[in-house]
Amino acid sequence: MFKLTPKEYDFSSVQGITLKQLQQHYKLYEGYVSKINEIWNIPNDAKEFKDSNTTYSKMRSLKLGETFALNGVKLHQLYFQNMTGGFNNPTGEIIKLIKRDFNSCENFLQYFKNVGLAVRGWAILAIDPLDNRLHVFGSDAHDVGAVWDSYPLLVMDVYEHAYFMDFGTDRSKYIDTFIKSINWRIVNGRLQKYDMIKSAVDSVRHVENPSIYPMWTIKDDED
Numbered sequence: 001m002f003k004l005t006p007k008e009y010d011f012s013s014v015q016g017i018t019l020k021q022l023q024q025h026y027k028l029y030e031g032y033v034s035k036i037n038e039i040w041n042i043p044n045d046a047k048e049f050k051d052s053n054t055t056y057s058k059m060r061s062l063k064l065g066e067t068f069a070l071n072g073v074k075l076h077q078l079y080f081q082n083m084t085g086g087f088n089n090p091t092g093e094i095i096k097l098i099k100r101d102f103n104s105c106e107n108f109l110q111y112f113k114n115v116g117l118a119v120r121g122w123a124i125l126a127i128d129p130l131d132n133r134l135h136v137f138g139s140d141a142h143d144v145g146a147v148w149d150s151y152p153l154l155v156m157d158v159y160e161h162a163y164f165m166d167f168g169t170d171r172s173k174y175i176d177t178f179i180k181s182i183n184w185r186i187v188n189g190r191l192q193k194y195d196m197i198k199s200a201v202d203s204v205r206h207v208e209n210p211s212i213y214p215m216w217t218i219k220d221d222e223d
């Protein structure tokens with residue numbers, strides 16, 4: 001039986017957002033964990049889904065619910081993790097990349113904020129293996145706008161439920177407060193993990209003698 005347990009975060013380290021607001025938000029996250037536990041315990045039994053249909057069917061409901069709940073879990077974990085625990089001074093390798101791809105840290109933070117003001121769900125700083133550069137993606141909901149294979153480095157929740165209790169309609173003030181809470185050590189740690197994964201993938205792609213891996217006949221010009 002699959003059972004995911006909600007992760008815990010030190011909300012007392014967050015300045016400017018009340019514990020009440022964060023605890024209410026956390027309850028929503030727990031709800032997604034509970035739903036993914038429910039969904040991932042449904043057997044992969046084809047005969048249970050014979051009515052599959054793109055307008056309405058059991059499979060359609062299941063698959064839409066699955067991606068919504070799963071991204072709800074993952075994005076909230078990334079968000080809570082990168083806004084707790086201190087280490088709020090922007091330093092490390094990530095800042096070098098930010099300066100390379102956004103000219104300055106100040107410009108990046110303003111750009112990131114502008115994305116947060118323009119979407120209804122999430123602003124996500126990610127690094128993409130296609131160009132190995134930083135990108136800020138915006139999405140209107142957990143299951144909208146996700147980019148496959150991009151690696152998330154910094155995640156900001158801009159749903160109203162993330163700030164309305166403390167900031168009312170002032171999303172701009174919430175974003176400024178969030179930015180001050182960013183744990184840059186966590187962001188740097190994710191960048192390090194991406195580099196390790198990319199090196200491992202690249203080393204497989206450049207295997208000199210693919211015949212020793214009969215299942216893999218990947219060439220450099222193929223994806």
Ligand SMILES: [Fe+2]
Pocket residue numbers: 025028076157159161162
């Ligand atoms: Fe949220």
